[in-house]
Amino acid sequence: MIKIKNLKARVEEKEILCGINLEINPGEVHAIMGPNGSGKSTLSSIIAGREDYDISGGSIDFEGENLLSLSPEERAHKGIFLSFQYPVEIPGVTVSNFIKTAINESRKSRGEEPMEARKMLAMMREKTVLLEMDKSYLSRSLNEGFSGGEKKRNEIFQMAMLQPKLAILDETDSGLDIDALRIVANGVNKLRSKKNAVMIITHYQRLLNYVEPDFVHVLYNGKIVKSGDKNLALELEAKGYDWIKAENT
Amino acid sequence: MNDEIIDEITASEYKYGFTTEIESETVPPGLNEDVIRLISSKKNEPKWMLEWRLDAFQTWLKMVEPNWPNVNYQKPDFQTISYYSAPKQKKALDSLDEVDPELLKTFEKLGISLDEQKRLSGVAMDVVVDSVSVATTFKETLAEKGIIFCSMSEAIQEHPELVRKHLGTVVPKRDNFYAALNSAVFTDGSFCYIPKGVHCPMELSTYFRINEAGTGQFERTLLVADEGSYVSYLEGCTAPSRDENQLHAAVVELVAMEKAEIKYSTVQNWFPGDAEGKGGVFNFVTKRGICERNSKISWTQVETGSAVTWKYPSCILKGDNSVGEFYSVAVTNNFQQADTGTKMIHLGKNTKSTIISKGISAGRSQNSYRGLVRVGARAENARNFSQCDSLLMGDKCGAHTFPYIEAQHPSAQIEHEATTSKIGEDQIFYCNQRGIGTEEAIALIVNGYCKEVLNQLPMEFAVEAQKLLEVSLEGSVG
Numbered sequence: 221m222i223k224i225k226n227l228k229a230r231v232e233e234k235e236i237l238c239g240i241n242l243e244i245n246p247g248e249v250h251a252i253m254g255p256n257g258s259g260k261s262t263l264s265s266i267i268a269g270r271e272d273y274d275i276s277g278g279s280i281d282f283e284g285e286n287l288l289s290l291s292p293e294e295r296a297h298k299g300i301f302l303s304f305q306y307p308v309e310i311p312g313v314t315v316s317n318f319i320k321t322a323i324n325e326s327r328k329s330r331g332e333e334p335m336e337a338r339k340m341l342a343m344m345r346e347k348t349v350l351l352e353m354d355k356s357y358l359s360r361s362l363n364e365g366f367s368g369g370e371k372k373r374n375e376i377f378q379m380a381m382l383q384p385k386l387a388i389l390d391e392t393d394s395g396l397d398i399d400a401l402r403i404v405a406n407g408v409n410k411l412r413s414k415k416n417a418v419m420i421i422t423h424y425q426r427l428l429n430y431v432e433p434d435f436v437h438v439l440y441n442g443k444i445v446k447s448g449d450k451n452l453a454l455e456l457e458a459k460g461y462d463w464i465k466a467e468n469t
Numbered sequence: 470m471n472d473e474i475i476d477e478i479t480a481s482e483y484k485y486g487f488t489t490e491i492e493s494e495t496v497p498p499g500l501n502e503d504v505i506r507l508i509s510s511k512k513n514e515p516k517w518m519l520e521w522r523l524d525a526f527q528t529w530l531k532m533v534e535p536n537w538p539n540v541n542y543q544k545p546d547f548q549t550i551s552y553y554s555a556p557k558q559k560k561a562l563d564s565l566d567e568v569d570p571e572l573l574k575t576f577e578k579l580g581i582s583l584d585e586q587k588r589l590s591g592v593a594m595d596v597v598v599d600s601v602s603v604a605t606t607f608k609e610t611l612a613e614k615g616i617i618f619c620s621m622s623e624a625i626q627e628h629p630e631l632v633r634k635h636l637g638t639v640v641p642k643r644d645n646f647y648a649a650l651n652s653a654v655f656t657d658g659s660f661c662y663i664p665k666g667v668h669c670p671m672e673l674s675t676y677f678r679i680n681e682a683g684t685g686q687f688e689r690t691l692l693v694a695d696e697g698s699y700v701s702y703l704e705g706c707t708a709p710s711r712d713e714n715q716l717h718a719a720v721v722e723l724v725a726m727e728k729a730e731i732k733y734s735t736v737q738n739w740f741p742g743d744a745e746g747k748g749g750v751f752n753f754v755t756k757r758g759i760c761e762r763n764s765k766i767s768w769t770q771v772e773t774g775s776a777v778t779w780k781y782p783s784c785i786l787k788g789d790n791s792v793g794e795f796y797s798v799a800v801t802n803n804f805q806q807a808d809t810g811t812k813m814i815h816l817g818k819n820t821k822s823t824i825i826s827k828g829i830s831a832g833r834s835q836n837s838y839r840g841l842v843r844v845g846a847r848a849e850n851a852r853n854f855s856q857c858d859s860l861l862m863g864d865k866c867g868a869h870t871f872p873y874i875e876a877q878h879p880s881a882q883i884e885h886e887a888t889t890s891k892i893g894e895d896q897i898f899y900c901n902q903r904g905i906g907t908e909e910a911i912a913l914i915v916n917g918y919c920k921e922v923l924n925q926l927p928m929e930f931a932v933e934a935q936k937l938l939e940v941s942l943e944g945s946v947g
Contacts (some may be wrong), residue, residue: 268902269902293904293905295902296903304902310896310899311917312919312920319903321913322903322904325904325909382904
């Protein structure tokens with residue numbers, strides 16, 4: 221689905237990604253772990269198309285297309301979704317209006333008519349139930365006055381509505397209490413299928429207890445320094461990152 | 470990225486910038502007593518009206534143009550303006566069928582086909598092109614309830630006692646430079662009277678358009694809501710694109726008697742000038758309402774047009790327990806300048822006012838909020854809440870807030886909140902990531918920002934206003 225080859229990126233003069241190689245296939249869940257400042261969020265921002273980075277080398281291929289030549293909204297239309305670490309507030313725009321606009325813009329890009337209002341509403345209801353959100357969420361201003369946990373849940377709600385091919389969860393688990401973590405994980409597991417892939421960026425093992433990854437990669441100093449299966453995450457949890465750092469200096 | 474996109478601001482063109490080929494009767498440019506006599510006689514006015522005008526003219530001669538607003542412009546030369554331009558007609562019109570077909574086409578281009586209005590929306594409408602009111606729909610339906618809704622010229626002929634009683638009582642002739650000028654030369658406008666206890670069953674609406682080159686538009690609107698009545702009134706404005714500046718100096722007076730309620734909404738889209746700041750309408754308007762006991766006046770305005778605007782729709786809360794509201798969205802783009810806001814004058818006891826002002830500046834425009842909240846010495850328990858928000862797009866525009874507060878009673882409670890924000894790259898990227906393109910994202914964010922004001926507009930006009938906001942801001946990202 222997505223093939224990242226020797227990806228290098230910098231901000232101003234600082235090299236943040238120093239040659240990332242990663243391939244994710246449909247049906248797979250990959251966890252990207254690593255200490256603070258290792259480049260995890262940069263990687264997710266670049267895949268989503270944020271312009272703050274200077275791509276100094278390498279390529280990203282998404283279903284046979286050069287992803288780096290597409291605008292952020294075109295990438296979204298192709299099925300890439302980023303659950304933001306810090307979701308923004310948009311005052312006066314309700315959750316339902318926002319998601320309706322998002323869905324219909326994607327449909328428009330495929331030459332489809334807007335989704336029927338009744339169908340849209342039914343789908344929203346269904347997903348709020350899945351994420352154990354009160355119906356009143358839908359008429360609240362997007363993220364305005366939301367608690368940290370509500371914001372993250374709202375990200376997963378949007379993911380459930382948009383049904384992306386590749387979902388990138390950027391520290392979605394941070395700031396969640398144990399119940400919210402279970403609910404979010406449940407939402408992610410519902411999306412998993414043979415056709416979809418998930419990339420989970422996290423510091424901790426705990427989300428991976430609920431969403432079991434097929435692969436775990438450790439990112440350090442802008443490189444993937446170790447890959448393995450779910451046991452690698454358990455090992456990191458037990459030993460911390462120091463041994464990784466020691467091996468790579 | 471910013472600069473590039475800001476340069477694209479020029480992308481949005483003024484879509485109402487056509488002129489209509491209608492034979493017009495225009496008075497030669499210039500202003501003196503003879504011109505005023507000519508206007509008055511063309512309109513077949515009674516003597517008291519002429520004298521009122523001449524008195525206003527004498528007052529105006531002694532006044533100077535104000536220069537306190539935060540705007541810069543070449544002051545108009547009042548001797549080069551034509552003060553009267555009327556689409557030529559042979560006789561008074563009895564029905565829409567008699568309206569000049571060219572004029573009807575104009576309305577179709579504007580998307581306000583009178584027929585359509587008549588059949589579908591149930592909006593009674595008065596249309597003023599240049600100086601003269603050309604058609605008033607629904608007059609009969611309204612007449613059944615005793616509601617008078619007609620052009621000001623007609624009101625002076627048919628209801629002189631009402632006009633004479635109220636004209637100039639809210640905005641006196643000598644109120645300010647442009648109000649005095651308007652009083653001397655006003656050519657038409659709308660008049661509305663709602664009898665005691667009558668709830669006006671439909672939205673009343675006036676549509677203003679400047680068509681002729683080199684003309685000024687000086688319309689005068691007077692709206693009287695008698696005891697316990699209710700009316701919702703809307704005005705819309707457009708003008709053709711012209712290289713020179715056109716002057717629009719209107720006066721609107723509202724009288725809300727005991728327990729009456731007036732809701733007055735404006736969607737103003739006068740030609741704002743081109744992308745280089747050439748041309749555009751000077752919109753110098755005085756709007757004011759007076760509230761008797763237990764009455765309410767609510768102003769809502771969505772302002773996207775005009776090269777230079779200064780207007781302050783105001784409420785004099787004279788009666789006890791009266792309520793004044795002001796909801797405003799003012800958008801400036803390119804080289805537009807706006808100095809707008811409101812005055813809430815609390816005189817009665819337990820009077821309440823609310824001010825919600827949303828300014829949006831883009832391009833190289835300057836957008837100022839100027840508001841006065843005054844609580845008089847006898848206004849016990851007066852309450853005011855003001856919220857003035859500014860939204861900036863790009864880094865070449867300006868937003869300014871000038872709140873004035875004067876409280877003469879110790880029980881007054883006045884709250885003022887103000888925020889300034891920019892549409893953030895983060896917000897736009899967030900929308901982009903969800904598949905929403907940048908233009909749509911801005912429209913979404915701006916509409917969200919203006920929601921409290923747009924919610925005050927009657928449904929069909931809220932939709933129109935939303936579209937207008939989108940068009941006005943096309944291509945402007947910050």
